Amino acid sequence: MNTIKIGLFGFGTVGQGIYHVLKQAKNAHATIKRICVRDISKPRATDLPPSLLTDRQEDILDDPEINLIVEVIDNADAAYGIVTTALRRGIDVVSGNKAMLARHLPELIDMQRRYNAALLYDASSCGSIPVIRNLEEYYDNDLLLEVKGILNGSSNYILSCVFDHGETYGQALDHARRLGFAESDPTFDIGGWDALFKLIIITVHALGEYVAPERIFTYGIQNIHEADIRYAREKRMKIKLVAQVAKVSESAFTMFVMPEFVGPEKYIYSVDDEYNGVVIRGECYDRQFMFGKGAGSLPTASSILSDIMARRHNYRYEYKKMAYLDRPAYTTDVTLRIYARYGTTDIPSLLPFKKITEMYMSEGSNYVIGDILLSDLIAHRRLLDASDIFIANLSRFFSDRDISH
Ligand SMILES: NC(=O)c1ccc[n+]([C@@H]2O[C@H](COP(=O)([O-])OP(=O)(O)OC[C@H]3O[C@@H](n4cnc5c(N)ncnc54)[C@H](OP(=O)(O)O)[C@@H]3O)[C@@H](O)[C@H]2O)c1
Incomplete structure (x- = not known):
């Protein structure tokens, strides 16, 4: 052309x-x-x-x-x-x-x-950060283990106002709306849908697998409460809305979007305000980190310009990984360790925890920490919308194939 x-x-x-x-x-x-x-x-x-x-x-x-x-x-x-x-x-x-x-x-x-x-469509996932073309071309091998990150700038802006500037969740949401970082109906962003759609696109280019939105566990930050923020602060952590796709074995991978407790040792801990950050983990090279503006007029336009230039050189996605033999299959049969805060809804008896490791009860709010199958979270997804409930992931690696150390 x-x-x-x-x-x-x-x-x-x-x-x-x-x-x-x-x-x-x-x-x-x-x-x-x-x-x-x-x-x-x-x-x-x-x-x-x-x-x-x-x-x-x-x-x-x-x-x-x-x-x-x-x-x-x-x-x-x-x-x-x-x-x-x-x-x-x-x-x-x-x-x-x-x-x-x-x-x-x-x-x-x-x-x-x-x-x-x-x-x-590089601009569709993380604005100016060139995630798609990198996954498609550079990470075109079997070493990729995990792609995980903060893919939504609006919810990250709100959480930053809370954790870095001491605002309440309500104040932070108003603030984000005033600055144009959140829509008048912010469900698409704070409900995790925007991050989910980006994660689906990323997964096609990371692992060669398409998974439809309705099959993926998606939980946003709209129910976050002072008690959750206090809990995170006591543990010297922040809560971030994290999207991730990860191999859990040679033959299977999982993916989901949910809030996560993130400690200062993690790259995404320092991804603040409206910024996005993506961590790519693989065998042999441990973790790599891409950081930048995930939205906005000029950052997104710069990514579109890059795609326009790529077409000038006849570049196209070849979707090579979709033709690979032995592609990993999507599974929700994985155990997560979650924090679940609840009020009057009796979460410990309604959610089928495999193991409960910590439980706290007080007059204001209660929480439980325990292990639960992702498939059980999906089966009980509607229950988790109750306004007295908030859950967050306590992250751990699913696969220990990293041989770099
Ligand atoms: N904003 C970002 O930072 C960002 C980042 C990455 C990706 N994106 C994606 O980019 C797309 C556009 O986002 P945006 O923020 O630029 O939206 P926007 O500011 O709301 O603008 C939308 C534009 O689309 C036009 N439009 C709507 N329906 C149309 C139709 N049927 N035919 C022709 N034009 C139509 C509107 O026309 P009028 O001007 O006449 O109303 C308007 O110019 C969305 O898919 C979004 O997810 C946005």
Whole structure:
């Protein structure tokens, strides 16, 4: 591809960032030919030529000069329609839409092969941190044991306000909303869904396995309470919302999103505010750490620009790991050690703990620490939504295959 003519879908936070970085990117040899938005009458950046804007998808999809679609809209269903139409017509796509990708990746991978079109989406997982392409290319071997990290900037910002600046959870949430780090309905972020969708995409490129969202245990930070914060502080730890995929044996891996107690010896302990951090652990090299801005207009646009440049050099994901023999299988038959704080709901008798190692009861709140199967947590997932309950993981390595020390 010599000159790239872009059809841009979406001109919000990310779309405007792309417009801005492309004006500066001399080596991209890429120009935006048309921008499709939802509401064409909305006031826009003053230097945007009005002729660039349209609200008709066909103005981009039917334009024979446009050879790359960049899709950054906030509607997953409409994004699915745009991306599949483009791929079917053999037009390459760059997307940042994790919600759409996490639900439809198997079909989108198949369509890329069938219609010989490429779909790149590094911006969908961790904004400016190049996780996907690194997992796809550099970590293309059997040594990878675990990918784990803080994948959601909004919830991390809130937890940082609590642990580093002494705010209550309610104050921190208000603060995050005022600064634009959390939506008016923050469920997508603090409920763990954003991190889950990123984790699903990461797992496809880490282990060559797709697992549908509804099969994965996802638990957010919305029920966190002063008692949990106090408990973490007493143990000199922070609570972070952590997403992880980990091999538990040669033949199996597990994955989940949940709050975790994190001590100062862990890399992610120092990932604060709206930042993201990803730890990649493997045999022979122990742990590696990637840190950076996981969201925001320009950080995300920089990742999109990288995908645009990659297409200029005909780069595409080959999904090599999906064709490997002996790929590990997804399992929830793993034991976690969790902290469960509860009020009136009788957690010790309702959750089928294999072993209880600590129990504390007081007038205000109670907690129990014990071992439980991930499959049992999934089976009791609805119970855990009760507002007097909060659970968090006490992390440990699932596999001791690290031979570096
Ligand atoms: N924000 C981030 O930091 C970030 C980071 C990584 C990935 N992403 C992903 O990037 C995507 C966009 O995020 P954003 O924060 O830029 O969203 P945003 O600020 O809410 O902007 C959304 C844009 O999409 C347009 N739009 C919505 N539905 C449309 C449709 N059916 N057809 C055409 N245009 C449509 C809107 O048009 P109007 O302007 O007319 O309303 C708006 O310009 C999302 O998938 C998000 O998950 C965002």
